[in-house]
Amino acid sequence: MxxxxxxxxxxxxxxxxxxxxxxxxxxxxxxxxxxxxxxxxxxxxxxxxxxxxxxxxxxxxxxxxxxxxxxxxxxxxxxxxxxxxxxxxxFPEPEEDEFYLADLVGLEARDSEGVVLGKVKAVQNFGADDMLEITPSAGGQTWYLPFTKEAAPELHIADGWLLAVRPTETGEREPD
Structure with missing residues (x-):
C-alpha cells in the first residue's frame, strides 16, 4: 500500500x-x-x-x-x-473486542434488512459523544449517527460493515 x-x-x-x-x-x-x-x-x-x-x-x-x-x-x-x-x-493490533475509531472509517452502514445506507466517512466528536458521519449511498449530504450501543449495536469490522439504527426524526415544534 x-x-x-x-x-x-x-x-x-x-x-x-x-x-x-x-x-x-x-x-x-x-x-x-x-x-x-x-x-x-x-x-x-x-x-x-x-x-x-x-x-x-x-x-x-x-x-x-x-x-x-x-x-x-x-x-x-x-x-x-x-x-x-x-x-x-x-499502531499495535487491538485486543479482542477492541478497535481503533479509525477502523470504523470506510465501513458500510447497513439497516436491519441489510440495505446499505452509506459508508462511514469520519468519526467526529463535537464535545459530547462520538458521532459517525455517514455518506449516503444514494448521494446527498452526509448525516450523523450517534456512536452508541443503541444506534450502532453490531460492529462487523472484519467484514466491512456495521448495523445502523437511525434515530427517529422529529418535525418542527408546533407553536404554543
Missing part, C-alpha cells in the same frame, strides 16, 4: 514553540503522550512528512521536545495548529 493510501490516525497537533531554543509543544491525542516518539515520523493529513520528534518530556496536555525539522522558536510557532498523523499500521 502506498504511503498516501494508508489509513492515517490523528495523534496530535503542534501547539507552538516552547522557549527560545526551537523546542516545540505538541498537544497529544494519545493515551500516552510520550508514545509520539515511538511512532516514527509524524505526517500531515495528505501523508507527506511533517515532523520527526526526538527527545521529549511530558506536560499536562502533551509533550515538549525537539524535532529534526525545527531549529528556532519562530519555525516552531509557524507550525502552530499543524495536525499530526500516523499510519494505522504503526
Amino acid at each position: 502506498a504511503q498516501n493510501d494508508a489509513k492515517l490516525i490523528l495523534v496530535g497537533h503542534v501547539a507552538g514553540g516552547f522557549g527560545v531554543k526551537g523546542e516545540v509543544r505538541i498537544t497529544a491525542y494519545t493515551a500516552d503522550p510520550l508514545a509520539l516518539t515511538a511512532y516514527g515520523p509524524l505526517l500531515r493529513a495528505d501523508g507527506s512528512h511533517a515532523l520527526t520528534v526526538t527527545g521529549t518530556r511530558a506536560t499536562k496536555d502533551g509533550v515538549v521536545g525537539r524535532a529534526k525539522e525545527i531549529d528556532t522558536k519562530e519555525q516552531a510557532d509557524a507550525l502552530r495548529n499543524l495536525k499530526l498523523y500516523v499510519p494505522r499500521d504503526r
Whole structure:
C-alpha cells in the first residue's frame, strides 16, 4: 500500500514553540503522550512528512521536545495548529473486542434488512459523544449517527460493515 493510501490516525497537533531554543509543544491525542516518539515520523493529513520528534518530556496536555525539522522558536510557532498523523499500521493490533475509531472509517452502514445506507466517512466528536458521519449511498449530504450501543449495536469490522439504527426524526415544534 502506498504511503498516501494508508489509513492515517490523528495523534496530535503542534501547539507552538516552547522557549527560545526551537523546542516545540505538541498537544497529544494519545493515551500516552510520550508514545509520539515511538511512532516514527509524524505526517500531515495528505501523508507527506511533517515532523520527526526526538527527545521529549511530558506536560499536562502533551509533550515538549525537539524535532529534526525545527531549529528556532519562530519555525516552531509557524507550525502552530499543524495536525499530526500516523499510519494505522504503526499502531499495535487491538485486543479482542477492541478497535481503533479509525477502523470504523470506510465501513458500510447497513439497516436491519441489510440495505446499505452509506459508508462511514469520519468519526467526529463535537464535545459530547462520538458521532459517525455517514455518506449516503444514494448521494446527498452526509448525516450523523450517534456512536452508541443503541444506534450502532453490531460492529462487523472484519467484514466491512456495521448495523445502523437511525434515530427517529422529529418535525418542527408546533407553536404554543
